[in-house]
Amino acid sequence: MKRQLQLLLILLPLLFMLGCGDTSEENTSAAETKYDLSYKGMSFYYKNKPSSQYKLTQFSDGEFNALSEMQQFQVADKLLSTLFFGLPQDKLEEQIASQRFISHIRAGLNSDRTDKEWLENYILDKEYFRQNASTQEAVDILSRFYAMQELDRYFLNNWTAYILTQTIMFSPAYELDSTHTPNISRVYNRLVNFLEDESGMRYTTYVHMMSEDNWRRFRSPEDNGREMMEIFLEDEDDAKVPLAGKALQNWKLNRDNDTLVVGRNENTEPLALFGTTVYNGDDFYREMVKTSTFQKTVIDRLVAFFFTNATAGKKEQITNAIVASRPETFQDILLQIVFSKEYLLHNSRAKSAEELFYSLAKKMDFKHRTSTFDYFRRGLEDMHQASMKYKLGKIERVPLDTLSFAGYHKYIRENMIMRKSEVKYEDDYSNWSRQGWSESFVVNTNFDYEPSDELGSLDAFVQYLFKSLVQRRATDEELALFRTHMQRDYNGVMALDYTFDMFYTNDTNETKQLKYRESNKRNIATVVMDYLSRLERFYMQSEVK
Numbered sequence: 001m002k003r004q005l006q007l008l009l010i011l012l013p014l015l016f017m018l019g020c021g022d023t024s025e026e027n028t029s030a031a032e033t034k035y036d037l038s039y040k041g042m043s044f045y046y047k048n049k050p051s052s053q054y055k056l057t058q059f060s061d062g063e064f065n066a067l068s069e070m071q072q073f074q075v076a077d078k079l080l081s082t083l084f085f086g087l088p089q090d091k092l093e094e095q096i097a098s099q100r101f102i103s104h105i106r107a108g109l110n111s112d113r114t115d116k117e118w119l120e121n122y123i124l125d126k127e128y129f130r131q132n133a134s135t136q137e138a139v140d141i142l143s144r145f146y147a148m149q150e151l152d153r154y155f156l157n158n159w160t161a162y163i164l165t166q167t168i169m170f171s172p173a174y175e176l177d178s179t180h181t182p183n184i185s186r187v188y189n190r191l192v193n194f195l196e197d198e199s200g201m202r203y204t205t206y207v208h209m210m211s212e213d214n215w216r217r218f219r220s221p222e223d224n225g226r227e228m229m230e231i232f233l234e235d236e237d238d239a240k241v242p243l244a245g246k247a248l249q250n251w252k253l254n255r256d257n258d259t260l261v262v263g264r265n266e267n268t269e270p271l272a273l274f275g276t277t278v279y280n281g282d283d284f285y286r287e288m289v290k291t292s293t294f295q296k297t298v299i300d301r302l303v304a305f306f307f308t309n310a311t312a313g314k315k316e317q318i319t320n321a322i323v324a325s326r327p328e329t330f331q332d333i334l335l336q337i338v339f340s341k342e343y344l345l346h347n348s349r350a351k352s353a354e355e356l357f358y359s360l361a362k363k364m365d366f367k368h369r370t371s372t373f374d375y376f377r378r379g380l381e382d383m384h385q386a387s388m389k390y391k392l393g394k395i396e397r398v399p400l401d402t403l404s405f406a407g408y409h410k411y412i413r414e415n416m417i418m419r420k421s422e423v424k425y426e427d428d429y430s431n432w433s434r435q436g437w438s439e440s441f442v443v444n445t446n447f448d449y450e451p452s453d454e455l456g457s458l459d460a461f462v463q464y465l466f467k468s469l470v471q472r473r474a475t476d477e478e479l480a481l482f483r484t485h486m487q488r489d490y491n492g493v494m495a496l497d498y499t500f501d502m503f504y505t506n507d508t509n510e511t512k513q514l515k516y517r518e519s520n521k522r523n524i525a526t527v528v529m530d531y532l533s534r535l536e537r538f539y540m541q542s543e544v545k
Contacts, residue, residue: 046198059344082541384401
């Protein structure tokens with residue numbers, strides 16, 4: 001019976017996904033009944049709570065609308081980039097002007113707008129994305145965030161799974177000899193599937209802890225039991241390790257293909273753990289996730305992941321507020337954090353490379369080539385921010401030692417900021433010249449382009465780039481710096497140097513004139529963005545002042 005129950009637990013999500021496709025009254029009732037299902041006191045399914053039930057103070061539309069213009073851009077960028085997203089400046093201004101920016105993003109995350117079949121086929125198409133990378137599973141995941149165009153429920157579930165797999169809780173840890181690259185997609189896809197099916201965080205974690213993927217990371221009964229208690233309960237009591245090892249005595253990782261084997265020599269002695277009595281591995285994992293300590297620990301770890309520079313007292317205050325809302329899903333923790341007043345206004349930390357890369361890509365209409373995301377995966381390793389690689393997850397979410405940050409700056413500057421996509425290679429995804437920001441990012445309608453006012457237009461272009469990329473205006477000193485660099489003396493008359501002349505008229509052929517103007521405008525953009533890529537603010541989720 002026990003083995004049948006374990007099999008049923010694993011099959012339940014699939015059974016309900018298959019059964020809920022029928023809209024008949026009988027199946028509607030079955031779908032509603034699923035939220036009452038439990039196994040020995042562990043419930044399987046939970047709907048996400050409405051934000052009105054969150055106890056960590058949430059940021060409202062009214063508070064957002066009361067901010068200054070630049071503060072609104074800063075908060076908007078902080079929220080969107082945290083979610084691995086961004087908007088072109090005109091679209092962002094349009095959404096802000098609606099007076100419903102915050103509620104609009106919230107509502108979007110609760111809607112289904114992604115054509116999943118098209119999306120998944122697209123990222124697996126070798127014409128557009130590389131399909132033979134050494135860690136293809138990670139490359140596919142990185143490609144998906146670029147390819148997803150809608151900030152909706154599917155995006156949220158993928159983002160949630162990605163955040164979880166960066167932490168000590170769910171890292172696939174492909175750096176280990178006993179793990180294999182398929183573990184990346186096994187762990188990640190299982191999380192996405194469970195999130196899609198509205199599985200609670202306790203059940204999701206319970207299944208993960210019993211998985212071969214988890215046992216490939218922690219390979220013996222004592223090691224696995226110790227680590228699960230430390231990771232999910234923050235319990236480092238060595239006296240409990242022999243009890244955990246006893247409960248798991250018939251579990252082992254067989255080195256023949258690193259296969260999890262659950263033997264017949266199951267423990268039958270009662271063991272006092274988690275305030276109850278357990279006997280075997282199933283009891284051990286199930287009773288662990290049922291505890292209130294499990295819930296608090298998960299919240300602790302996710303708060304620390306987002307509030308990296310907060311004091312211990314501030315983190316505890318935030319954790320306690322979230323605990324008070326009694327979340328049972330990972331989304332109710334993560335959304336409560338990123339939409340909070342504390343996070344959007346008062347938190348300050350370095351952006352992760354993913355936060356910066358994907359937000360820039362959306363703002364700049366960044367064009368990829370087939371190997372872009374294989375190179376991004378390698379770049380993350382050079383920054384010591386590798387995705388899903390480390391045994392204990394990202395202990396430092398963004399390492400800021402000299403070597404790590406140099407790799408971070410180098411990758412973003414050389415692969416994004418300094419590269420403009422060449423239109424003539426638009427259909428050649430294998431060509432290096434396709435990769436880069438597109439002409440739509442610097443089209444004249446994005447700023448006040450006025451041929452009768454060269455310097456005024458230059459200032460307007462500079463301000464547009466500042467506002468888009470660092471959410472502030474250029475200072476008078478910075479404007480003077482760019483003016484000085486981009487002007488020259490033509491027989492006593494100061495005008496834009498021919499290298500930066502976006503109003504070029506020295507040719508009667510209009511096609512050539514336009515070509516030179518666009519090329520010179522590109523030169524202006526490159527100089528300004530190179531400057532911006534050296535500013536601290538470019539890499540920060542800053543406190544709003």
